[in-house]
Amino acid sequence: MKSSADTLHVGATASLTGPYSIQGRYMQDGYELFCKKLNAQGGVRGRQVKLTTYDDRSDPLGCAALYERLICEDEVDVLLGPYGSSLTEAAADVTEKYGKVMLAATAGVSSIWEKGRRFIFMVLAPSRPQRRACSVLPRTTDFAAWRSFMTTQ
Known part of the structure; x- marks a missing residue:
């Protein structure tokens, strides 16, 4: 059509x-x-x-x-x-x-x-930052640092 x-x-x-x-x-x-x-x-x-x-x-x-x-x-x-x-x-x-x-x-x-x-x-976030983020998340509870990390990727 x-x-x-x-x-x-x-x-x-x-x-x-x-x-x-x-x-x-x-x-x-x-x-x-x-x-x-x-x-x-x-x-x-x-x-x-x-x-x-x-x-x-x-x-x-x-x-x-x-x-x-x-x-x-x-x-x-x-x-x-x-x-x-x-x-x-x-x-x-x-x-x-x-x-x-x-x-x-x-x-x-x-x-x-x-x-x-x-x-x-x-639409999706690139997988490279996702992998890096997933490797960092379990090691930190500093959510301000986490938020900063995610906004710079």
Whole structure:
């Protein structure tokens, strides 16, 4: 389905099969609920949201091909990221190539954002500071220091 003046076409892949299938199904359910709630509230700037998803089979190469399909054939307006960092890394190369915005809801590896990409937006905190924070937390009860640590990462 191509976009129209009254429809905002959102595209994504989800790992419905393969090693990430449990998390991928939860993610797709979340994306569908998100679109349903937006539409119940009048859509986005009056445009109803149409979600198109494909099963990326937990495979980075297949995932990249599907993001190219979403952009070139389905002509989506915006993209939601796949499950996990490895698949997001593959999809991000495609979204950068075509200048399409992708909201990455489940990727946390810092390297994705250290490549100077301009069209990917992160939801999770990068995993490197999370790991460092988790290693520090059990050793301190100085919450002022903890707060300072978290705001400087």
